[in-house]
Amino acid sequence: MPELPEVETVRRGLAPSFEDARILRVEQRRPDLRFPFPERFADRLTGRRVTGLGRRSKYLMADLDDGSVLVMHLGMSGSFRVEAGQSEAGQSEAGEAEAPGEFHHPRSKDQRHDHVVFHLEGAARPGAVRIVYNDPRRFGFMTLVERAGLASHPLFEKLGIEPTGNQLDADLLARLFNGRKTPLKAALLDQRLIAGLGNIYVCEALHRAGLSPKRAAGTIVTKAGKGTVAAERLARSIREVIAEAIAAGGSSLRDHRQADGTLGYFQHSFLVYDREGASCPREGCGGTVLREVQGGRSSFFCARCQK
Structure with a gap:
C-alpha cells in the first residue's frame, strides 16, 4: 500500500x-x-x-x-x-x-x-x-x-495529526504517548494519533532516532508529561524522513511524467527497511539489521544501536 x-x-x-x-x-x-x-x-x-x-x-x-x-x-x-x-x-x-x-x-x-x-x-x-x-x-x-x-465524515473524523509540519514536535508526541505501554512502532502506526505514517517510514525514522520499535511508547515521556530528548530525536527524524522521501519521489516522478505520463510509486533507497542481514548503516555501530514481526508487519531495526 x-x-x-x-x-x-x-x-x-x-x-x-x-x-x-x-x-x-x-x-x-x-x-x-x-x-x-x-x-x-x-x-x-x-x-x-x-x-x-x-x-x-x-x-x-x-x-x-x-x-x-x-x-x-x-x-x-x-x-x-x-x-x-x-x-x-x-x-x-x-x-x-x-x-x-x-x-x-x-x-x-x-x-x-x-x-x-x-x-x-x-x-x-x-x-x-x-x-x-x-x-x-x-x-x-x-x-x-x-x-x-468532511471533518465529520467516517473516513476522516478519527484521523490524527499530519506528520509533515512543525506541529509534530517532542511535546506533541508526549501528549499522544503519555502512559501508553504499547510498543513505540504500534503507536506511530496508529492512524488515530498520527495520520499517514506507514510501516516503511516508521522503520526508517526509528532507526534515525536510535529507538527500538519494541520500546514502550510512554518511555519517551517524562514524569511531568513532557517530551524527552528521545522524543525530540524521534519527532525530528519523522519530519526529515517524510520530507526527504517526498522530495526524492517528487523529483523522480516529474521526470517520469514528462516522459510518458505515468504517475505511481517511487521508492528511494532505505537504510534499514527490507535490508535484513545487512550491516547497520550507522557509522561505528557494527550491528546487523534484523527483521521481526510486530502486529503482523515486518520491523527492520538494529538491536545494537536502537534502544
Whole structure:
C-alpha cells in the first residue's frame, strides 16, 4: 500500500493537470472498486471545475466548484496515468512517449485494469488530457463528500495529526504517548494519533532516532508529561524522513511524467527497511539489521544501536 510520501508525490504530479481544469466527461468502466461508486458518479463530476487538489493522510482530495470533494484512495495497486486526450471539439492531441527507467514498485499499464478515465481541459496544460486510474487488485476507491461535512465524515473524523509540519514536535508526541505501554512502532502506526505514517517510514525514522520499535511508547515521556530528548530525536527524524522521501519521489516522478505520463510509486533507497542481514548503516555501530514481526508487519531495526 502506498505510504504518505508516495501519495503526496502523486498529488504533486497530478496537480498541473487537475487543478483549475474542467471535467469534460468521466468514463466509469465498472460499478465498483473496493466499494461501489456513488450514485450518478460520472454525471455529478461532468462539467465541474477542479478548484484544488489536496491530500489528507493517504487520501487524495479534489475540491470541486460545487462544494463537493472527490476523495480518491490508491489501495494496494492503484496508480494514475496522464495522457493526451481529445479536445471538446473531438480533435486528438499528440500521443504519449514510451516509458523509460526502472522503478522499485512498477505500476500496471495493462489497459484491462483502467477503471476510471477523467477527460479534462484546463488552463495549466494546453489542450485536453486524460487522467487514467488503473488498479489491478481494485483495493482503491473513489467517493464524493461535501466539503462542509468532511471533518465529520467516517473516513476522516478519527484521523490524527499530519506528520509533515512543525506541529509534530517532542511535546506533541508526549501528549499522544503519555502512559501508553504499547510498543513505540504500534503507536506511530496508529492512524488515530498520527495520520499517514506507514510501516516503511516508521522503520526508517526509528532507526534515525536510535529507538527500538519494541520500546514502550510512554518511555519517551517524562514524569511531568513532557517530551524527552528521545522524543525530540524521534519527532525530528519523522519530519526529515517524510520530507526527504517526498522530495526524492517528487523529483523522480516529474521526470517520469514528462516522459510518458505515468504517475505511481517511487521508492528511494532505505537504510534499514527490507535490508535484513545487512550491516547497520550507522557509522561505528557494527550491528546487523534484523527483521521481526510486530502486529503482523515486518520491523527492520538494529538491536545494537536502537534502544
